[in-house]
Amino acid sequence: MVHNVVFVLGPPGSGKGTICAKIQEDFNYIHLSAGDLLRAERQREGSEFGALIEGHITNGTIVPVEITCKLLENAMKAAGDVRGFLVDGFPRNQNNLEGWNAEMTGKVDEKFVLYLSCPVDICISRCLNRGQGRTDDNEESLKKRVVTYNSQTFPIIEHFEKSGQVREVKSERPVEEVYADVVKLFS
Numbered sequence: 001m002v003h004n005v006v007f008v009l010g011p012p013g014s015g016k017g018t019i020c021a022k023i024q025e026d027f028n029y030i031h032l033s034a035g036d037l038l039r040a041e042r043q044r045e046g047s048e049f050g051a052l053i054e055g056h057i058t059n060g061t062i063v064p065v066e067i068t069c070k071l072l073e074n075a076m077k078a079a080g081d082v083r084g085f086l087v088d089g090f091p092r093n094q095n096n097l098e099g100w101n102a103e104m105t106g107k108v109d110e111k112f113v114l115y116l117s118c119p120v121d122i123c124i125s126r127c128l129n130r131g132q133g134r135t136d137d138n139e140e141s142l143k144k145r146v147v148t149y150n151s152q153t154f155p156i157i158e159h160f161e162k163s164g165q166v167r168e169v170k171s172e173r174p175v176e177e178v179y180a181d182v183v184k185l186f187s
């Protein structure tokens with residue numbers, strides 16, 4: 001079975017999780033946040049990757065693709081028959097992209113990349129006020145996450161842009177305005 005996939009990318013705090021939750025509710029797409037899957041794996045008793053994942057999350061660096069891709073693939077297999085998957089926060093660097101392509105080519109139909117663009121100062125302020133107790137929502141980790149985003153993730157968005165796959169939605173606006181533009185891409 002070939003699964004429809006929409007990648008959702010943008011800086012930390014740009015609203016990826018918020019928008020994906022709304023799409024999931026309205027369009028029978030399943031939201032798979034790579035970060036959430038890694039946080040769950042970090043907490044899983046007996047996981048051999050817990051300490052490694054924690055180190056990467058705190059430092060804003062990127063977990064090797066073998067781990068993240070396996071978590072995503074397992075979640076997709078477990079979901080059953082749905083319209084597609086919103087893969088939130090992945091692929092984040094060249095390693096992620098190459099590993100995903102090696103493992104998933106032929107198993108997925110990549111529809112487009114939803115790029116939520118937002119100025120970094122707004123994103124940082126949103127993360128600092130998110131109130132979810134994330135270990136990486138502090139000034140120090142956020143600085144590192146932004147460096148990683150600019151140096152490794154933005155080039156991946158540029159890569160997709162070159163093949164015409166990117167749909168940019170400006171997400172510094174109120175959620176309902178952002179979502180109204182996103183809906184047009186799924187309708």
Ligand SMILES: Nc1ncnc2c1ncn2[C@@H]1O[C@H](COP(=O)(O)OP(=O)(O)OP(=O)(O)O)[C@@H](O)[C@H]1O
Pocket residue numbers: 010011012013014015016017018019035089126127129130131171172173174175178
């Ligand atoms: N358009 C918006 N306007 C104002 N606040 C927003 C908007 N979108 C999201 N937020 C808020 O900003 C915070 C970050 O949003 P969210 O968790 O969706 O971002 P994210 O892109 O998934 O971040 P991360 O990459 O860190 O996981 C949350 O507290 C959310 O409620």
Ligand SMILES: O=c1ccn([C@@H]2O[C@H](COP(=O)(O)O)[C@@H](O)[C@H]2O)c(=O)[nH]1
Pocket residue numbers: 012033034035036038056057058059060061062063064068088089090091092096136145
């Ligand atoms: O594909 C991924 C996704 C996430 N990470 C790590 O998790 C944190 C948090 O990710 P969010 O998308 O903000 O929830 C991120 O900074 C990375 O350390 C990853 O390695 N690979």
Ligand SMILES: [Mg+2]
Pocket residue numbers: 016017033035089
């Ligand atoms: Mg998120």
